[in-house]
Amino acid sequence: MSLSPARLRSAPEAESLPSARDLGLATRLRRNRKSDWSRRLVRENTLTVDDLIWPIFLMEGEAKRAPVASMPGVERLTVDEAVRAAERAAALGIPALALFPYTDPDLRDATGSEALNDANLVCRALRAIRSAVPNLGLVTDVALDPYTSHGHDGLLHDDRILNDETVEILVRQALVQAEAGADVIAPSDMMDGRVGAIRAGLDLAGFKDVQIMSYAAKYASAFYGPFRDAIGTAKTLSGDKRTYQMDPANGLEALREAALDVEEGADMLMVKPGLPYLDIVYRLKETFGLPTYAYQVSGEYAMIEGAARAGWVDGERIMLESLMAFKRAGADGILTYFAPRVATLLASRS
Numbered sequence: 001m002s003l004s005p006a007r008l009r010s011a012p013e014a015e016s017l018p019s020a021r022d023l024g025l026a027t028r029l030r031r032n033r034k035s036d037w038s039r040r041l042v043r044e045n046t047l048t049v050d051d052l053i054w055p056i057f058l059m060e061g062e063a064k065r066a067p068v069a070s071m072p073g074v075e076r077l078t079v080d081e082a083v084r085a086a087e088r089a090a091a092l093g094i095p096a097l098a099l100f101p102y103t104d105p106d107l108r109d110a111t112g113s114e115a116l117n118d119a120n121l122v123c124r125a126l127r128a129i130r131s132a133v134p135n136l137g138l139v140t141d142v143a144l145d146p147y148t149s150h151g152h153d154g155l156l157h158d159d160r161i162l163n164d165e166t167v168e169i170l171v172r173q174a175l176v177q178a179e180a181g182a183d184v185i186a187p188s189d190m191m192d193g194r195v196g197a198i199r200a201g202l203d204l205a206g207f208k209d210v211q212i213m214s215y216a217a218k219y220a221s222a223f224y225g226p227f228r229d230a231i232g233t234a235k236t237l238s239g240d241k242r243t244y245q246m247d248p249a250n251g252l253e254a255l256r257e258a259a260l261d262v263e264e265g266a267d268m269l270m271v272k273p274g275l276p277y278l279d280i281v282y283r284l285k286e287t288f289g290l291p292t293y294a295y296q297v298s299g300e301y302a303m304i305e306g307a308a309r310a311g312w313v314d315g316e317r318i319m320l321e322s323l324m325a326f327k328r329a330g331a332d333g334i335l336t337y338f339a340p341r342v343a344t345l346l347a348s349r350s
């Protein structure tokens, strides 16, 4: 039955070839794709609302929302508006929110001291959301960049980011957040040893059930640009973050980063950015088997949403396809600015 390419080429007319009508294939993968019911039956992965963590941006004031220019459709919210967002998340069944503050410029200083203020924006939002929506998971970011005048995640000294001195402050930041009601502490700073130090600090203070989601593999990425607009560090950041965030060229190093975080007590791992780093998501999940998350970061969101708004791509389909890709790579969930939109869409389909 098999037909060589040479014979095919020399054949006078296609219709005279029996195999042109029937290749005699035992296996035809298209059979399972023939109809919607069958495609659903053989589908390997599903995206559900349980996979979503919604990152939101906070700002001072009352009853206000301010658009983030480089993230069309995303707004900074005052605390009362953040409570509305939390109620919306709960109504949609989104498991958790991640909170990021836009700190007033005059509250920023060289050491990021506002991070340790138990009445800072994040802490006030934690308390307000906790009392209005008690059962929503609240994830907080541990790193100093929203609070430092230089926009770095740690202490800057002679053009260097100090590691151990920074970790000491991060532990205190985590305690302030846990005290205000954070369920999950998510260190995004990439200092060495911070997961272990934060775990020890939390345990000592009695926060044994507060989880740690480690930004285990966080790359020095240009995809964070719009986020830095949102939290107001785009213009102030001096230099770049390449002495602490990972080199995008490295894959094995992500395994070493994650191994240390697991050893130090991380409950969950995260990879960031998301879509360009699916190989890292896959490797971490395969290697450690921990709950593993991906952050579809601001630049990824901006690229999809910008192209969609220009009419160049089908935004809704790309949103769903990109999120499904994370699931296929092994992610247990995704931090995504699309969370409320995709949750609404999923609800309308069920």
Ligand SMILES: NCc1[nH]cc(CCC(=O)O)c1CC(=O)O
Pocket (backbone or CB within 6 Å): 141, 142, 143, 144, 145, 153, 188, 189, 223, 224, 225, 226, 227, 228, 241, 296, 297, 298, 299
């Ligand atoms: N600690 C900083 C932090 N936490 C989350 C993001 C980026 C998230 C996004 O781009 O959506 C960043 C940016 C950075 O490292 O400069």
Ligand SMILES: [Mg+2]
Pocket (backbone or CB within 6 Å): 190, 191, 192, 193, 216, 257, 260, 261
């Ligand atoms: Mg590390």
